[in-house]
Amino acid sequence: GPSGVGKSSTLNAIKPEAEAQTGAISDKIKRGKHTTRHSELMHIGGRTYIMDTPGFSSLYVDSIEAEDLKEYFPDIAAYTGECRFNMCNHVSEPDCLVKQAVADGEISRIRYEDYVMIYNDLKEKRKW
Known part of the structure; x- marks a missing residue:
């Protein structure tokens, strides 16, 4: 970690x-x-x-697509198909149950912020 x-x-x-x-x-x-x-x-x-083990200061992930990232976070994957939009990536979509779960303290805010950071990095990678 x-x-x-x-x-x-x-x-x-x-x-x-x-x-x-x-x-x-x-x-x-x-x-x-x-x-x-x-x-x-x-x-x-x-x-x-x-x-x-010694820790690390950065994580480079390039073998998955941004849209598949949610499946690597079991607490986020549990909401797959439950949001207003069926293909919700739980980042910028309205009426997202994952964002609501973060606000309600059901999902760790730090973990969610890590998810969003990795998601955005993967989306940015696609532009290269």
């Missing part, structure tokens, strides 16, 4: 003995600082493993 979002902290909550190094929260960006320097696979139990 992205840098500073709490991957190592989450690992420590799941498996405290992992003792993954974490850093202070940045006053400026209100997120963690780049602390993890290597990837490490840890056994959680049974056949379950988790990997702590």
Whole structure:
């Protein structure tokens, strides 16, 4: 996941003995600082493993079409076909149930904003 979002902290909550190094929260960006320097696979139990990895600051997706992006977000895909417009991409269309779910707190605003950013990037890619 992205840098500073709490991957190592989450690992420590799941498996405290992992003792993954974490850093202070940045006053400026209100997120963690780049602390993890290597990837490490840890056994959680049974056949379950988790990997702590360094974060990334950008994501480049070019193998899908913008109109298909909603299918990669299960919380957004759940609204497919439910909006006023059957082919709603949940970005600029009126009477969009996804936008309403974001406003009602049923879908994370940050997650939705990430969706819109990736959607717009994919639409822009098509113009090249």
